[in-house]
Amino acid sequence: MALGKVVGFALIGALLAAPFALGGARPGSASPQRYYLALGDSLTYGIQPAKVDSGLPPTAFNTGFVDVFARRLRTLAPQLRVVNFGCPGESTRTFVAGGCPWLAGGRELHDGYRSAQLQAALAFLRAHPNEVSPITLNLGGGDVQAFSDSCKGSFACARARGPRAMSQLPSRLTSILGRLRAAAPNAEIIVIGLWNNDLDHPRESDPLYRAVDLTIAKVAGGATAHFADPFPVFDPQGNLARRKARICALTFICSRGDGHPTDAGYRALAAAVLAASGYAHRS
Helix, strand or coil: CCCCHHHHHHHHHHHHCCCCCCCCCCCCCCCCCCEEEEEECHHHHCCCHHHHHCCCCHHHCCCCHHHHHHHHHCCCCCCCEEEECCCCCCCHHHHHHCCCHHHHCCCCCCCCCCCCHHHHHHHHHHHCCCCEEEEEEECCHHHHHHHHHHHCCCHHHHHHHHHHHHHHHHHHHHHHHHHHHHHCCCCCEEEECCCCCCCCCHHHHHHHHHHHHHHHHHHHHHCCCEEECCHHHHCCCCCHHHHHHHHHHHEECCCCCEEEECHHHHHHHHHHHHHHCCCHHHC
């Protein structure tokens, strides 16, 4: 996704104008519990373009960060079971209201549900009290993409619609994490940020992604959740050639024009999640 400077800074103003409650992540359980609940969009699902093009079933999407993170967790809790509700194309809006785009295209989920993803998650947490930890959540990329697509690169559109459109992101994330925390008061919750796949205008678009990450981090803190920041891993600063080589190796943006991670990218993302979690020092 490429956003011009004006588009990016219109969104930054909207995001940073929103109020936040900043807090620290709680320690959580001494070890992973019976279930690991993975929530979010295409990254949680483990999307890779060749597998999508081949129409492969959910079981073939088995190299994502959820799979890698779960393998690390099983060194602490060998009987850990993964419940993956990830829906490719999910935004904070559809996460709450329903209408998973992946299902609308006739595809299947790893672990199916008929309601909105949030309702499915809350129902699972109610059915398994004190048995779910950790919970991972990645959302936000779909919101930024939807806004960018709706404006079609128009600066006038971004100036006019940006503040209202993006001001809803922190409020929806706050509501989502508040409800998850209420349903799982002792669980480790790790919220995952974004990185920037724009190789053509990184200096112009970086501030947008860092503003979104700051938003996500602050909302996570308010829910006593951890924040996993993949930006420094995927977008190392300083040398543009080094940065391009890294993003080309960790995503399909150079080879396929697709920003989803390669296997190496998903391993790097899993490492960032592990480092942010309360389990990192025990693995």
